[in-house]
Each structure stands twice: as structure tokens, then as C-alpha cells.
Amino acid sequence: MKRYHPFLVTLHWILAVAIAAWLLMGSNILSEMPNSDPEKINSLKVHMSVGIGILVLMVTRLVVRLRSTKLTPVNTNATTMNKLSAIGHYALYTVVILMSVSGIVSAQIAGLGDIVFFGSGAALPETFDNIAPLVAHQVLSTVLMLLVAGHVLAALYHQFALKEKLFSRVWYGNRQ
Ligand code: HEM
Structure with a gap:
């Protein structure tokens, strides 16, 4: 198998742009905006949706x-590089999932569900500074930026550099 399934390719590029x-x-933008x-x-x-x-x-x-x-590695002899690549990919999944979960928990603690989605009419809290999971959200955003880079x-x-034509694996075409 030379390429990912088109469904996985599509999700890869939607997620790449969205993340x-x-x-x-x-x-x-968001963190610079005062809650007032x-x-x-x-x-x-x-942001939350x-x-x-x-x-x-x-x-x-x-x-x-x-x-x-599973796709076979492009170079099966490069065992260390293949291991690093697998670790990097699992780290990306883990950090993106933790990022969203820490955002949801922070929003829950700040009571944002009712204010933001159900129009309760209540004001936003003056600041989000005292919400501990939001610190995780901020730290994870830096970790995620490094992982994406x-x-x-x-x-x-x-x-x-290695001329391995890796991009074709995450693009559409004949998969055999
Ligand atoms: C992978 C998905 C997400 C990404 C990449 C992301 C990214 C970010 C970033 C970069 C910040 C600014 C952090 C800073 O202060 O430096 C932020 C703030 C925030 N995010 Fe997310 N976020 C995601 C998902 C979510 C979700 C699912 C929720 C809630 C349902 C959420 C709620 C918040 C809140 C409440 C803030 C604070 C805004 C403020 O400081 O005024 N996020 N997010």
C-alpha cells in the first residue's frame, strides 16, 4: 500500500489547516481579547465549536x-528514524486530544456552556486567570506548535533532502 485511504488523506489536510x-x-486573537x-x-x-x-x-x-x-515505512532500514516518526505521530494525536479536553474542562469550570451556547445572558467572568486547566491548555498550545513545526x-x-516522495502518501491517487 503506497498511500493512505482518501478518507484519511482528507482528514489529514482538514486537521492540518484547522489546527x-x-x-x-x-x-x-482570543487570548488578547479582554472578557469585557x-x-x-x-x-x-x-473557538470552542x-x-x-x-x-x-x-x-x-x-x-x-x-x-x-498499515503503510510500510518508505525506508525499512531506517529503524531509528521510523521509531521517531511513530512517536512523533502518536504525540501529535495525544497533544491535540489533551488540548481539546483541557479546553472543554476549562470552559465547563468557567460556566461557558450556558453563556456561550445557550444565551443565558450572564456576563463572562472578569478573567480566566484562576482556571487551572487553562494553564494546561496554554502550555499544550506551545508543545503542539513545536510538534507541528x-x-x-x-x-x-x-x-x-532524502527525495522519498513522502507527500504522495498523504495525497489522492492509485494506492497500489
Ligand atoms: C485542538 C483544538 C484547540 C486548539 C488548537 C486551541 C488553541 C488555543 C490557544 C492557542 C489558546 C490561547 C492560549 C494562550 O492564552 O496563550 C486557547 C485559549 C482558549 N481555548 Fe482553546 N484550543 C482548542 C480547543 C478548545 C476547546 C475544545 C475549548 C472549549 C470547548 C477551548 C477553550 C478555550 C478557552 C476558554 C480559551 C481561553 C481564551 C482566553 O484566554 O480568553 N479550546 N485555545
Whole structure:
């Protein structure tokens, strides 16, 4: 098998764009907005909805990938590199899932469900500073940025330095 199933390819690229965008928007826009800003509830609604969507798609991809035929490594002799690659991929799944779960727990503690999704009319808490799981959400966002950067650099190294045509594995076409 030379390529991932088209369903896995599609999920890979949707998740790649969504996760990169959410890391950038979360740290540059959302966290900079004071809770007193009238637009904050709407921004949180979008952030939380897409964040939950990312969780659902990531778990779906993990389950489908574990149950579908495994791709053989491009270079079966590169055992250390193949091990590192497997660890890196599992770390990506784990951190994205933890990122979403820590966001959901933080939102629950701050009572955001009723305010953001069910229009309770209550004001947002003055600050989110005292919500412990949000510290995990922030730390994990930095870890995830590093993992994504490592993933992209490794893919470019395989594609252009080792000339292993790795990108075709996450693109559409003949799978045999
Ligand atoms: C993989 C999915 C997600 C990513 C990549 C992501 C990313 C981020 C980032 C980068 C921040 C800013 C952290 C900082 O202060 O530096 C943030 C803040 C936040 N996120 Fe997420 N997030 C995700 C999922 C979620 C989910 C599912 C929820 C809740 C349902 C959530 C709720 C929040 C909240 C409440 C904040 C605080 C906003 C503020 O400081 O004003 N996130 N997120």
C-alpha cells in the first residue's frame, strides 16, 4: 500500500489547516481579547465549536488509521528514524486530544456552556486567570506548535533532502 485511504488523506489536510489556524488565532486573537469585549462571547463560540470539531475529527482519524491497513515505512532500514516518526505521530494525536479536553474542562469550570451556547445572558467572568486547566491548555498550545513545526520540517526533509516522495502518501491517487 503506497498511500493512505482518501478518507484519511482528507482528514489529514482538514486537521492540518484547522489546527494551525486555531493555534494562531487562539494565541494571537482570543487570548488578547479582554472578557469585557462585547465580541468575546462570539469569538469563544467559534473557538470552542471548531475546537470540539477538531477533537471529533482527530479521534475519528486515529480510530480509522488504527483499523486500516498499515503503510510500510518508505525506508525499512531506517529503524531509528521510523521509531521517531511513530512517536512523533502518536504525540501529535495525544497533544491535540489533551488540548481539546483541557479546553472543554476549562470552559465547563468557567460556566461557558450556558453563556456561550445557550444565551443565558450572564456576563463572562472578569478573567480566566484562576482556571487551572487553562494553564494546561496554554502550555499544550506551545508543545503542539513545536510538534507541528517538527512534523512539517521532517516531512520537508524526507521529501526534498532524502527525495522519498513522502507527500504522495498523504495525497489522492492509485494506492497500489
Ligand atoms: C485542538 C483544538 C484547540 C486548539 C488548537 C486551541 C488553541 C488555543 C490557544 C492557542 C489558546 C490561547 C492560549 C494562550 O492564552 O496563550 C486557547 C485559549 C482558549 N481555548 Fe482553546 N484550543 C482548542 C480547543 C478548545 C476547546 C475544545 C475549548 C472549549 C470547548 C477551548 C477553550 C478555550 C478557552 C476558554 C480559551 C481561553 C481564551 C482566553 O484566554 O480568553 N479550546 N485555545
